Amino acid sequence: MSNRPIICSICLKALDSKLDEDGVTYIHGEQHGDLGHEPDPIEAPADWRGACDFCSTDQAVWELPAKTFTAINNHISAENWAACNTCAALIEKNQWNALVRRVKAQYIEKHPGLFPTDIAALETQLKTLYRDLRKNITGGMTPL
Ligand SMILES: [Zn+2]
Ligand SMILES: [Zn+2]
Numbered sequence: 001m002s003n004r005p006i007i008c009s010i011c012l013k014a015l016d017s018k019l020d021e022d023g024v025t026y027i028h029g030e031q032h033g034d035l036g037h038e039p040d041p042i043e044a045p046a047d048w049r050g051a052c053d054f055c056s057t058d059q060a061v062w063e064l065p066a067k068t069f070t071a072i073n074n075h076i077s078a079e080n081w082a083a084c085n086t087c088a089a090l091i092e093k094n095q096w097n098a099l100v101r102r103v104k105a106q107y108i109e110k111h112p113g114l115f116p117t118d119i120a121a122l123e124t125q126l127k128t129l130y131r132d133l134r135k136n137i138t139g140g141m142t143p144l
Pocket of ligand 1: 009010011012035037
């Protein structure tokens with residue numbers, strides 16, 4: 001088994017995998033919104049850097065060491081989180097509320113037509129997720 005991430009050859013974003021009767025299907029993560037194309041899965045080249053795990057917009061250049069934990073909705077957060085320069089700076093300065101605002105704004109931009117209740121739920125989810133993440137951080141930011 002290769003441990004290279006599977007990415008989309010068109011937008012170069014990491015793809016999520018979904019297991020169904022036909023086997024594994026690769027899909028764009030819903031955090032990216034509608035990208036306007038079908039995913040074309042390829043193995044990531046060695047020098048590929050994914051998007052920030054926080055805002056999922058800018059390219060990740062930092063890594064936040066963390067333990068694996070079970071987050072809300074039984075999602076497993078697997079080990080380290082990748083961060084772009086902006087998100088990394090907010091985390092370093094312990095400005096988690098500003099980080100929530102930034103991630104929320106990026107998500108709203110990619111998902112037009114969200115209801116105010118969806119946005120409120122998103123904010124609660126992000127706050128819970130980051131509170132859990134903070135308990136599992138094992139060190140300072142390191143460059144990718
Ligand atoms: Zn794509
Ligand atoms: Zn970011």
